[in-house]
Amino acid sequence: MIRGNNKIVAFCCENSAYLAADKAGRMRLHYPDNVRIIRVPCVGRVDLIHILKAFEKGAAGVLLIGCHEGACQHLTGNTRAKERAAYARNLLKEVGIDEARLRMANIAPDMAQQFVREIEDMTEKTKER
Amino acid sequence: MIIAERKPLEEIRGMIAGYKKILVAGCGTCVTICWAGGEKEVGILSSQLRLASSGEGTELSIVEACIERQCEKEMVEELRDKVQDVEAIVSMACGIGVQTIADVFEEKPVFPALNTTFMGMPEAEGVWTEKCRSCGDCMLYWTGGICPVVRCAKGLLNGPCGGTRKGGSCEIDPEKDCAWVLIYRRLEKQGRLDLMRKYYEPKNYRAVKRPGKIEALKA
Numbered sequence: 001m002i003r004g005n006n007k008i009v010a011f012c013c014e015n016s017a018y019l020a021a022d023k024a025g026r027m028r029l030h031y032p033d034n035v036r037i038i039r040v041p042c043v044g045r046v047d048l049i050h051i052l053k054a055f056e057k058g059a060a061g062v063l064l065i066g067c068h069e070g071a072c073q074h075l076t077g078n079t080r081a082k083e084r085a086a087y088a089r090n091l092l093k094e095v096g097i098d099e100a101r102l103r104m105a106n107i108a109p110d111m112a113q114q115f116v117r118e119i120e121d122m123t124e125k126t127k128e129r
Numbered sequence: 130m131i132i133a134e135r136k137p138l139e140e141i142r143g144m145i146a147g148y149k150k151i152l153v154a155g156c157g158t159c160v161t162i163c164w165a166g167g168e169k170e171v172g173i174l175s176s177q178l179r180l181a182s183s184g185e186g187t188e189l190s191i192v193e194a195c196i197e198r199q200c201e202k203e204m205v206e207e208l209r210d211k212v213q214d215v216e217a218i219v220s221m222a223c224g225i226g227v228q229t230i231a232d233v234f235e236e237k238p239v240f241p242a243l244n245t246t247f248m249g250m251p252e253a254e255g256v257w258t259e260k261c262r263s264c265g266d267c268m269l270y271w272t273g274g275i276c277p278v279v280r281c282a283k284g285l286l287n288g289p290c291g292g293t294r295k296g297g298s299c300e301i302d303p304e305k306d307c308a309w310v311l312i313y314r315r316l317e318k319q320g321r322l323d324l325m326r327k328y329y330e331p332k333n334y335r336a337v338k339r340p341g342k343i344e345a346l347k348a
Contacts, residue, residue: 047169048169048173049169049172049173049176052172052173052176052177052180053176055180056176056179056180056183091173091177094137094138094139094177094181095138095177095180095181095184096181096184097180097184
C-alpha cells in the first residue's frame, strides 16, 4: 500500500459486476476514475495472493464483487469468495492494513447504480483513513 | 502425514529482524496438503512480510521457492543457487525440513515459519486430526485400527475410563468421541468383541530409542 495513493482494484465477476460496470458506462453514470476493474470468470477465482499483491502494488482498497448468493453460475464461487475475504482481512490486520480496505459485495448484472455506489463508497472510505 | 501450523507473523518478523535479503522456502509434500507451507503459503507469507516491512519503511528483499520435499538432502540441494544470494532462510516445512536445510546450508541461519504439531490425516476440508504418536509399538491390530494411545485423551490401553458420556463422547471434550467406544463398535462390526476382554500390559514406550533411527539395510 502506498500512502497518498487512492487506487482501488475491483475484481469483478464477468457474469454480474462486470456487466453492471458495462451498463454503468452505457448509462453514462459517473464514478471515480481511481478504480481499476479486473474481469474474472467468477469472483471465486480471486485468491488470497491476488488480494495481497494488489495491496503490495499500491492499491488503497480492494473490492470483490460477485453475484448474489444463490445466483453463482459456478454454484459456490461467491460464497467461497466471501469466506476468503474474511480470511484475507485477518492477513491484512496482521500487517497493519485496515480491514475495511477490503470489501466483498454482491450485485446483479443490471445493478449499474449499485456498482457505482460500491466504488464511490470504497473511494470515500479509503480517503478517510 | 505431518501436520503443521504457521507461526504468527509477528514471531516470524522477530526472527528475521535485521536481515535484508531472505529466502522463503516451502515444501511441496505434507505441509502443502495441510495448507501450512506449500507454494501458495510461501507467496502469502512473502507478500505479508513485504507489506509489513514497507509499512514500516524498512527494506526487505525476498526470494521465493518451493521444492518437492525439504526432508531430503538431494532435494534441498536444488535451493543452493538461491541460498547463495541471501542472508537467511525462512523454512516453511516441518521441523525435519528445517533441520535438513540447516544441515545442508550450515553457513546460513535458518528460521522455522511453522510449528510442527502432529501426525494426522485430513478429516474434512481444512480439518486435520492426530492419528499416530509414533510410539514404536503398534497395537492397532488388537483395537480394530483405532489407536487408543492418541485418540483416548488419557491414552488408556484397557477399555474406557468411567467418564464416557452418554452417546459415546469423551468426558474431557464432548466434541470428541471416546476412543474405546469407537473401538468397541468397530470390533462389534468385525465380530471380534472378545478382544475387548484382552488385557494389555503396560505399553513399552521405550520401543523407539530417541532420537529414533532405522537402518533398513543393516543385517
